[in-house]
Amino acid sequence: MWLYFHFPLSFREVEELMLQRGCIVSYETISRWCLKFGQPYANALRRRCPRPGDKWHLDEVFITINGEQKYLWRAVDQDSNVLDILVQNQRKAAARRFFRRLLKGIGAAPRVIVTDKLRSYGAAHREVMPSVEHRSHKGLNNRAENSHQPTRQRERAMKGFRSVGGAQRFLAAFSGISPHFRPRRHRRTAPDHRTEMTVRFVIRDQITGATAPPTAA
Template identity: 35%
Template sequence: MKMLDPGVARVLKRLHNPLEVMLTCVRRYVAYPLSLRHLEEMMAERGIAVDHSTVHRWAIKLLPVLEKAFRRCKRAVGKSWRMDETYVKVRGEWRYLYRAVDKEGNTVDFLLRARRNKAAAQRYFEKSIRQNGVPETVTIDKSGANLAALHAVNAERDTPIKIRQVKYLNYVVEQDHRAIKRITRPMLGFKDFRCARIILSGIEVMHMIRKGQMKTENGTHPSAAEQFYSMVM
């Protein structure tokens, strides 16, 4: 019998609900454009009484553990990155989700920041390099802040990262933003920054799983849902 991931096991000690129900609700929340009340109604149709606020609590508790599990089995990305930021509303104000994909469209990494400036962009690049290795090329738009951040990163390197500011080459990441925004739209904004960061990480993980970015056993072809659930074990 497979053992529970230690991180999941610790979380479950504080959540006294069936694991299958919790994972089903959390996966659907980050995989489809559904509100918490939609999920409450869907579970009621199955004879399971779950309050929408409870689903939110499950997501906040479980998603950080699942993101860590995913990163342990994430496939390597390419060395040519396309980086851009998109907007997410938190407590009625726009915040900035920094994202990048490689030239094949695979997600490199993501980071939610309160401001759109050099410091935020540099923090994003440093995190992405730490998690994914150093790229050979980074393509950005005409943002002066992103350019300054890359110059700051290069100042610490013997071999600089090649920087390209070519808008049409960033079309692939701009299109990829749409998959994230499609899921967040029914949520009608986030109530606080911490919750936004956690929920967005779950959406990003599910999006990467769909794109085939999770390592699986040779000869197997598990569905996206099966891959999501496998992170618990």
Template identity: 35%
Template structure:
């Protein structure tokens, strides 16, 4: 397993990981984080903190995927809104019936093509689910039906809104962290930052293998080892 590379930085590995984790774990702004680190004797500009989060969150996500616990085969799938450069984009997410995160994907559109991309990504990493529950979204239904008619293993489709409340509730935990950010400046920044937020959210839900007695913070830092 390749280690995450921190060479070339003016700051120690531990300081960088503090900054990344605090930002994706708590509802704070980069200027809030800059002040917090300054109180601990670390002088770092908020723009540098942004670069850390964007650069390292995607690498930490790759490390997490390799160590993620198995999830259930009954999915609840939905999407929520995220503002990027002043425009709404769409964060597709799915959890199993126990609330464990299956996968997530930020897309520019909310249509069958976007839903199909998310479904394909989730299946690639988590396997084919037995059933997927959605709300009344026609795009999501079309994506699942399209998958079934392409000669793939049949997925049972259920459109029952109250059964999908679990994923709607799970959206809120992610949106609570995003709210103080007041939108993202680029799609890449949004994509990578959301990856960090989702990692921390999954760690708190106990989705990392072999976590032992480590705290959620220690589990996050261990991903960089």
């Protein structure tokens, strides 16, 4: 699953990489594994993360599903941790639903929410989080917009998604798994990055129950 959710690979490409490593498994089996275990894996990784910050950045973009444009909503905190995603057929009333989903999932309201100028954010804020400060400005929301980039890369590799439900399942797992293996590299030396990745692989092995390979001499 790590190969599929971390790199822009198809199930068949993962099958070939596994074969090169001496593991014979069909791409159909890999697909079933990702469908069955992807979300529990993502949830377990999220539980290892610190409590979400109190400043939430929300943004929405178009994604292609079966040749049609749909809406992908995303929320991240001030540290760029993905809080949740939601795929919707229509934009109307989706902001309200996403706000409620965030509150239910996280269990606490933020201190501040930051959005672009989309009018439905204002209506959802007044109805769902009236006591929370709302900052609405295009230039303030780069953090949420940048968080869409890995999804865009994966969308291109997959040539779009096939259904709203399939997109929601994949992106919900992807948004929990992929960031774990993409630590910030800004001002971090190569040895420091390798150390950080080693720690993250240990966490992965603890969650999955995998046996870590021996360290090369």
